[in-house]
Amino acid sequence: MTAIRGARERARSEITAAIKDEARRQLAAEGAAKLSLRAVARELGMASSALYRYFPSRDDLLTALIVDAYNAVGEAAEAAGDTARDTARGPSAGRPLARWSAICAAVRDWALAHPHEYALIYGSPVPGYHAPRSTTEPAARVGLALIGVVRDAHAAGALKEPAEPLPDPVVGDALALAAELGVELPGAVMARLIGAWAQLFGLLSFELFGQFNGVVEARTEFFEQSVRQLARGVGLTTPR
């Protein structure tokens, strides 16, 4: 795709990457609030004003880091889901719940390993507010991974649809999203899936942001248990 069009362009992409790397380092070390353009430039041995040739503002740099972070969690989730699917061949084949749990655990592992990056994407929005359009697609990857599990379970007939009815507007939103994603799932399941998706990050945020301090000590077990309950809520049957 990207042919070498000249030394200048290559240098540009290299420097852009170096800036992002150094910024990511500072982000991981001190958090988004203390990320300073001047410090990045200083560390890279360039004038701070030169940095503005690559990122027109601090928020643009942060946006780039946000996109990368979304892709990192998304990739972790997808990888965990894929290996769980491929591993569970043979006698215990088709265990959607194991796959669901694997994805959630992967997201949690990533979050615990990169707390500041997690806070950047799932904490309070730092910049002027509304995320740029470019972030929405990477932001959806974890959700899509979870949807994939339920879609496969549904196709395999291993999904127990929830009995009780949902409000019409909710089902409407859910069906609209399902159609947009080209996935065939009942509205009720889709709606509960969205809820589970949000609630998953509620658990993670409370754990990471210290709300569980002095309340929950067995964090891993608690998380796994809660994730199982979320799965049950969307209709994934618990294996015995």
Added chain:
Amino acid sequence: MTAIRGARERARSEITAAIKDEARRQLAAEGAAKLSLRAVARELGMASSALYRYFPSRDDLLTALIVDAYNAVGEAAEAAGDTARDTARGPSAGRPLARWSAICAAVRDWALAHPHEYALIYGSPVPGYHAPRSTTEPAARVGLALIGVVRDAHAAGALKEPAEPLPDPVVGDALALAAELGVELPGAVMARLIGAWAQLFGLLSFELFGQFNGVVEARTEFFEQSVRQLARGVGLTTPR
């Protein structure tokens, strides 16, 4: 309790309150990131250095705002829970689910009305990390309000305990917390309660931080539906 010990002390508390008020105004208008000590001082017509006599640092001011915010949500939750309890006398008495939903709705209403304050307490931790001891008690108020509903339902025999077993460490944590709070609830219920508490704020954070943009449009209905499901998860029976 606080007798008027002199003009000086009264002036001090008045100025402290004025600083907090102005800071809260700026917080509500622009968010925590743009809250500036100098701007507060400027607005109050005093030198910025004078402000440090009242709050030794910006983080201390923020901490005071955090405590106030926790108390504000907590109070909203408690008030909603109390009126729901007292209103539901007579034939339809003892409707724990209505009370539960009322509390959750009150929290959501408060959050929607004060998004920046919500972000301050339930978003990424802004300062150097660990919240001071003084915040933990106000932070627990919403959780305690929810616990109260379930406690009353349990005492009235209107609680359907979840059947399936939970991991020992999780139950242990839950029972320890129940004992600490002096509340008599089964470990399994208590554990699910903690999960529901965290998941409630997951739903709110996703809504407030824009994660539902283009995904969920019928926000209120979706929230109410999810809250009902959370209640069912902890054993509150849904009335017909």
Added chain:
DNA sequence: CAAAAACGAGAGCAGTGCTCTTGCTTTCGC
């Protein structure tokens, strides 16, 4: 090969949190 575009560095602006010193006022101990 010359014009145009991209680039790096430096100075500078307006703003920040925070400290220190300097006077003034209120409180407190004798």
Added chain:
DNA sequence: GCGAAAGCAAGAGCACTGCTCTCGTTTTTG
């Protein structure tokens, strides 16, 4: 009641931030 002590407000100043503008230099391009 008065002098010492403590509390207070203000100003100057430090080190830092994001960001802009200008000015030479280098690279790309027509």
